[in-house]
Amino acid sequence: MSIKKLFGKIYENVVAEGAGHDGYCVVKTDEKIIFVKYSVPGDVLNIRLISKKNKVFFGEIVSIVSSGRGRIAHFCNHFGICGGCKWQQLEYNEQLYWKNRLVEDAFKRIGKINCNEWQPIIGATENIAYRNKTEYTFSNKRWLLENEINNENIQLNAAGFHVSGRFDKVLDIEKCYLQDDLANKIRLFIKKYGIENKLSFYDIKQNKGFLRNLIIRNTTLGQWMIVVIIGEENEKQILKLLEETEKQFPAITTIIYGINSKTNDTIYDTQLITYKGNGYIEERLEDLIYRIRPKSFFQTNSLQTLKLYQKVREFANLKGNEIVYDLYCGTGSISLFIAKQCAKVCGIESVQQAVDDAKENAKTNYISNSEFIMGDMRYVLNDEFVEKYGKPNIIITDPPRAGMHPEVVKQILKTEPQLIIYVSCNPSTQARDLQILSEKYYILKTCPVDMFPHTNHVENVTLMEKR
Ligand SMILES: C[S@@+](CC[C@H](N)C(=O)[O-])C[C@H]1O[C@@H](n2cnc3c(N)ncnc32)[C@H](O)[C@@H]1O
Structure with a gap:
């Protein structure tokens, strides 16, 4: 039978196994292996075959015959269409169980490596409103839900997230649970203001429209930053919009805007102008204060970042006389977190802005034993570097x-350091690299940290010691 004819075929009473990539489980039939989205391991399902991509078959749930372990009702109205939170149908402790399994499986299957001590995953105490940053897109042709398709009076302007797998379609978001509810209020206000004042919303096909992107960041210190990206220059309109937003939300610490008329959304090459405040917000981890500017990278879950860095420091077991290299250091947040416990820390990072942030954060925290070097790791970390900065x-x-x-x-x-601490957001590539390193190193300990509840993503920290 041709593949096309197979689409739509129903498989009854099949069992979902192993939660994995992008919220899919696997169903094994006599004929084929099918990946089924939003299923839960142990689900008995009736499924429909819907597509095939690169030799992999995909199916959708028609009905649930019986629920697998930990299946719960999702809590977000946008679940299933929005690209985020693909594990909402799985109870949180089960998510943690499967994240542990993802790491263990990658180590065994890809790395073929053993670890002396598997530490249990560090779960999140807050599993909603855990993000400190969300990025929204405005669109003049929003994604229509099935019951809206034939409604001619529907409002087409939207402010939300891209629909899963569709860079050109934006789902209008009423409420997102990822960030504090103030983020919803700010986004909804700007959307309403735009509609009421007849501001144009971005049209991706024509690359035009006034309201284009909105980035909202906040910190555990209660500081808020918004970055409003406008697609067309119109100073009067911009200032009026920002003035109204400021009036409505005095809690916003800094308001920033930029004009982007390029065909892509990146703000890294866009000039940003501060309308209100210092142009940065601050986050605190223990006694350190990090300045976060609109283009700076900062881990998106502040509470779990603290636990992640504490785990790195615990594994490092610093005595005070060590030279530490922090590779791929970003804005130097790990370097600064451990600097006071070692002799010297050298961070390497390829993004100039991040290196500048790292140096600024070192200065504002009175840390003088850190150095940050900009460049591509492949070329910067070499014998001369080790000679210059010390083994x-x-x-x-x-x-x-x-x-x-x-x-x-x-x-x-x-270079042969005594210890290597490998932090990774991808257990597969980590397992690959650890296998090569195991030529000279034992794997002593591994501890996953959950930075992203309701997704299949997991951070993992591994400690290696020289044989
Ligand atoms: C996962 S982030 C790590 C951030 C940092 N450790 C933290 O906790 O905030 C990876 C970093 O590697 C940097 N990077 C990517 N490729 C690189 C390369 N070839 N050389 C140096 N840095 C690179 C990225 O810019 C990014 O800041």
């Missing part, structure tokens, strides 16, 4: 999802 006792590495370049892993093996 490290400990290397902390926190690479992006793709993991470390093989040349970087090679250089770490050559």
Whole structure:
């Protein structure tokens, strides 16, 4: 039978197994393996085959015959259409169980490596409103729900998130549970103001429209930043909008805006102007204050970041005389967190703005034993670097999802620090790199940390010691 004819085929009473990538479980039939979204391990389901991509089959749930362990009702009205929170149908302790399993499976299956001590995952105490940053898009042609398609009087302007897998479609968000509710109020106000004052909303196909993006950041110190990105220059309109927003929300510490008429949404090359406040907000971790500017990276879950960094420091077991390298240091937040307990810390990072932030944060926290060097890790970390900054006792590495370049892993093996602490947001690439490092290192301890409740993402910290 042709593949097209197979689509729509129903499989009855099949069992979902193993929660994994993007909220899919796997269903094994006699004929094929099918990935089923929003299923829960142990679910007995009737499913429909809907697509095939790169030899992988995908199905959707037609009905649930019986629920798997930990299946609960999702709490968000946008669940299933919005691209976030794909594990809401799974009770939180079950999410933690499966995140632990994801790490263990990656270590065994990909890395084929053993670990002396598996520490239980550090779960989040707050699993709603845990994010300190959300990014919204305005659109003049919002994604229509099934019951809205034939309604000609529907409001098409939207402020929300991209629909899962659709960069060109924006789902209008009424309430998002990821950030404190003030973020909803600010977004809804700006949308309403835009509609009432006939401001145009961004049209992605024509690359025009006044209201384009909104970034909202907050910190546990109660400080709020909004960055309003406008698609078309009109100073009078911009200032009026910001004035009204400021009046409505005195709690916003700093208001920033920028004009972006490019075809992409990135703000890194957009000039940003501060309308109110200092142009930054501050976050506190223990006795350190971090300044966060609109383009600065800061981990998006502040409460769990503290636990993650405490775990890194615990694994480092610093005595005070160590030289530490912090690879892929971002704005130097790990470096600064441990600086007072070691002799010297050297951070390496490829983004100039992040390095500038790191240096500024060192200064404002009176830390004088840190150095931050800008450049691509592959070329910066070499014998001359080690010669110049001193042989490290400990290397902390926190690479992006793709993991470390093989040349970087090679250089770490050559540098031979006593300890390596590997922080990763992708257990698969971490397991790959750890396998290579295990040529000279034992894996002593591993501890996952949940930074992203209701998603399948997990952060993992691993401690290695020289053999
Ligand atoms: C996962 S973040 C780590 C951030 C930091 N450790 C923290 O906790 O805030 C990874 C960082 O690696 C940087 N990066 C990515 N590729 C790089 C490269 N080739 N060389 C140096 N830094 C790189 C990114 O800019 C980003 O700041």
